[in-house]
Amino acid sequence: MKTVVTVIFTMLFVSAGIISVEAAPVSTLVISEIFYDRNGTDNHYEWIELFNGTTGAIDLSGWSIGWGGDDYSDGKIQLDGTIDPAEYLVFGGPASDQSNGNPIYSLAVDLNPDLQNSGTIADGIALFHNPASSITAATVPFFSVIYGISNSSNLIDHTGVVGTVDVGDAPAGQSIEFFAGDDGWVINSSPNPGSGSLSTATVPLPSAVFLLGSGLFGLVGFRRKVIKI
Ligand SMILES: [Ca+2]
Ligand SMILES: [Ca+2]
Ligand SMILES: [Ca+2]
Ligand SMILES: [Ca+2]
Known part of the structure; x- marks a missing residue:
């Protein structure tokens, strides 16, 4: 169950990350x-x-x-x-x-x-x-x-x-x-x-890398919270 919850929250975190950094x-x-x-x-x-x-x-x-x-x-x-x-x-x-x-x-x-x-x-x-x-x-x-x-x-x-x-x-x-x-x-x-x-339309790589980083960061951050509970 914890794994499911972790996945859901990670998805939410990553989604939030996409919205916040989308230019x-x-x-x-x-x-x-x-x-x-x-x-x-x-x-x-x-x-x-x-x-x-x-x-x-x-x-x-x-x-x-x-x-x-x-x-x-x-x-x-x-x-x-x-x-x-x-x-x-x-x-x-x-x-x-x-x-x-x-x-x-x-x-x-x-x-x-x-x-x-x-x-x-x-x-x-x-x-x-x-x-x-x-x-x-x-x-x-x-x-x-x-x-x-x-x-x-x-x-x-x-x-x-x-x-x-x-x-x-x-x-x-x-x-x-x-x-x-x-x-x-x-x-x-x-x-x-x-x-x-603003960003250029045809160079998505820098933002994609940033998204990946923020998603991983969210995953790590939430797992730490689960362990504390
Ligand atoms: Ca003037
Ligand atoms: Ca003026
Ligand atoms: Ca400006
Ligand atoms: Ca003025």
């Missing part, structure tokens, strides 16, 4: 988190985080980020450098302290104009597979997020048609973070620039 996979370059509203002045404290969900390094010289209220071309930055597979990079600032999550910037650049703080009328931020110099109000983004209450400005998404709102307006000091899968975008009360829970 939604992505297979492209995405915007993974945005900090647009600090407690107090936003200027110099805003940042945008990217995640490379592919299995190869990406040359960012052909990519840019744009943002705005009526379209994605109010502000633009040209990206540069390389982002490795499963790597997070943070752009913006250049200020960094506890009030904006202590980001370490791969490109420290003032976002000008500042990122919109949203509200009733949603705003948008987009990743373009185009150089910044070519971005216009009509350019279709590679990836985008529309944040706020209502997309009354008719911001488009990656399909080129008016998109739906992805997430609400984050309170000052919080961020919006992309979890992929069913969770999509969420408001994050603990901004985590440079890290996150």
